[in-house]
Amino acid sequence: MLPVGRMEDEEGPEYGKPDFVLLDQLTMEDFMQNLQLRFKKDRIYTYIGEVLVSVNPYRELPLYGPEAIAKYQGRELYERPPHLYAVANAAYKAMKHRSRDTCIVISGESGAGKTEASKHIMQYIAAVTNPSQRAEVERVKDVLLKSTCVLEAFGNARTNRNHNSSRFGKYMDINFDFKGEPVGGHIHSYLLEKSRVLKQHVGERNFHAFYQLLRGSEDQELQGLHLERNPAVYNFTRQGAGLSMGVRNGLESDERSHQAVMEAMRIIGFSPEEVESIHRILAAILHLGNIEFVETEENGPQKAGLAVAEEALVGYVAKLTATPRDLVLRTLLARTVASGGRDLIEKSHSVAEASFARDACAKAMYQRLFEWVVDRINGIMEPRGRDPRRDGKDTVIGVLDIYGFEVFPVNSFEQFCINYCNEKLQQLFIQLILKQEQEEYEREGIAWQSIEYFNNAIIVELVEQPRRGILAVLEEACSTAGPITDLIFLQTLDTHHRHHPHYSSRQLCHTDKTMEFGRDFRIKHYAGDVTYSVEGFIDKNRDSLFQDFKRLLYNSADPTLRAMWPDGQQDITEVTKRPLTAGTLFKNSMVALVENLASKEPFYVRCIKPNEDKVAGQFDEAHCRHQVAYLGLLENVRVRRAGFASRQPYPRFLLRYKMTCEYTWPNHLLGSDREAVSALLEQHGLQGDVAFGHSKLFIRSPRTLVTLEQSRARLIPIIVLLLQKAWRGTLARWRCRRLRAIYTIMRWFRRHKVRAHLLELQRRFQAARQPPLYGRDLVWPPPPAVLQPFQETCRVLFSRWRARQLVKNIPPSDMTQIKAKVAAMGALQGLRQDWGCQRAWARDYLSSGTDNPTASHQFAEQLKALQEKDGFGTVLFSSHVRKVNRFRKSRDRALLLTDRHLYKLEPGRQYRVMRAVPLDAVTGLSVTSGRDQLVVLHAHGYDDLVVCLHRSQPPLENRIGELVGMLAAHCQGEGRTLEVRVSDCISLSQRGARRLISVEPRPEQPEPDFRCSRSTFTLLWPSH
Ligand SMILES: Nc1ncnc2c1ncn2[C@@H]1O[C@H](COP(=O)(O)OP(=O)(O)OP(=O)(O)O)[C@@H](O)[C@H]1O
């Protein structure tokens, strides 16, 4: 594998010079030596500056493919060994970075490798574009790549010079959007060599499409087309029947190519019906070629006339072209002529006329088929949905692969056109590379030594000059009424160009036996002498086809075929302008092509054919020298060596590179752009490699340009950052302003919400001062989020205020009771359903006349005695109780709770004290959640006291809450907490024994009492 690496690594001295400009001496010998040396070492590409010289290796070299493409992508021309990819890359870069339309002109003689080169260029462009895989771009790329295969099938043929010779000229435009992605394309085709359909030289073939159809189709399909597989059966393909396609050393066969073309057509977007139509047209042409005419004798009623030898063929043609059989037959045998006014008469052909008409029809059918295929591909590749106002103007890369200069043993009208085309392109090359360059140096006042070169303008003039030029004379001959022959045409040429240095004929040069009298003329082309035979010039130029054929095919039922013959619509009686002749059409298309190319930035690939035998490794020195000479390569090197790689007007130069110098960035203050450019170059130390013109700077070597480009590339990110920074700053400022506005709006809105809420609160709470509820039922409106904490605080304040209002109205005597109730509520925590809150709490029930009518005075005495003895302040609570002791005995007792002690009294004995427990020792009490009056008092160091309040008036009044509240309020006052437990199964401890006590409601129970088992007590509660 040949490595594709850096220039220095692979272009050592043993491989010759990679650029002819670097040759020490510039003679033809040195040039050829270098070319040959490089060819022998498989270095088939060499530069002349930016022009690429390519020698056909006639074998596969490992120079292509994705790896090689990657090595050329984004590189400068001189960085890597010379390659087509480098040229494609340069054209692509110029197009993308400078928005220039570019074109790559590939020239060279037949078989020099132009078409192969154009394919490599397309592959390169396809490979480096569309990294984001946009579907539309991929589609365009597919069509671009696949179109070559289809066009080669219909437009290429095996010739003696090239087994895959392009028999048409091709110029393909690829349109790119501003991002450099291919978005469409257009193919122009030039002068298909349609005479090949009828006849080929020995060793040559008809167009590949015919053999592909015959050899590659299925049997069934062939049957449908009434075809036999053997091409020797058909007049048009007989000559080439024994020859293979020969492309790529015979690796490609017609069968395989047929498959490839079918696949390509499918991918491009040809419908199956269209493909079938194409096959039918090809088959019809083959059948048409086999039709022979015979004269018939007068035989009874049948008059003498013309007939078709094999009538079945007429049927096949009619069927395949979807036209009426008898109309086909009539069109073949006779033609309609308008005889003054609107009368039409039918004029029979002679055998020769009929054969001529048949051939003209076959040629025209094939040509229209080819043009239709090109148009169809163009229709598919047309850039879609592009609006220049929105998408910007498309930039274009054009690739020109046009037939090379050719010389055959017999050269006819086609070779004349092809060679004229090459003359035109050489003119363009001279104009752009040689002439314009020198003229510009002069104009700009750059010291310059003029280089001599051959300017072929004189030959172009010989061909296309108005009135006297060969094409004009031919046009004149074709338009003259009466029998004008090729001979008269030749004689007119001889008269006009008798003294022209590039024209001669046997008539003018009697001694030259290489030309024939009355048949040949010779043009001294820039590429060599070519002798043309005038036979058929007039017919080929006139290129006429009877209107009958056009009408016949226009009226076909096959829409594809019909679309190829729009001019068949015209009526024979319509007076139509004489159509332009083939030569004039070709000249016009060449002028347009050259104009188009001249408007673009050109890149040149000059192809050289190393030998006539199409074999690898053979370098035919004389043959190559001849090509080098006529391609003007030596002159090219001379101009290049003396010249400059690049020139740019000062303002444009500054615009591109001003950021690389402090004096010029962002704008210079020097006297002129020229001075600024000079300052810039001095800063880089590049002033030695340039010349200053009047309006432009001339840069001698590409390296200087690359140095500038590199330092620009280094600075671009910084400038981009600067722009980004400014832009981001702007964006941020916009965002900030927007945010501020948003916050202002939010602030005002919030303020409005708050105000509205406060007003609403104020409105609602107007009524809060009204006693007795003081706004208890008022509903707080939901606050805006921002006021949530505020509202909570307000609620607390409001509750306090309301409480204060309520408390304010309570008489001081009730305060004890109220405090006790509050304490009870806190202590019970809502766990006991009913705790007598609604009642007035009398507390000291044993002193009450209602509750204790019989013994209240006894209790009062005892109380007095106790007060004297224990010195308590107030009675917190007193009541009769039923108690149960640790011996499971129940007794009636009384309970007295003062602010000092808890007393258990004996009611039956004047309330004698049975037990006194200091109140500090009482730690808590337990009650149930029901209505019963069970309470267990827990005291530190004492047994738990289990009692049930009873003998109340009214009976079974709920006083537990009162006891809890009084005790809890007292403890609160002393700064300690009372442990209050609410449970339906109270656990208690007496002398270390643990017991459980629960309540059992009993409707029939008259008085509450206890029932005891070993470990449990049960209070039997008279529930109603
Ligand atoms: N770079 C290459 N590598 C390998 N083989 C090549 C290369 N270029 C050309 N060839 C061979 O040379 C043959 C002729 O090349 P190509 O068809 O490109 O010639 P051309 O210049 O287009 O001729 P024409 O003017 O007749 O169309 C190709 O079929 C191929 O076999």
Ligand SMILES: [Mg+2]
């Ligand atoms: Mg070609």
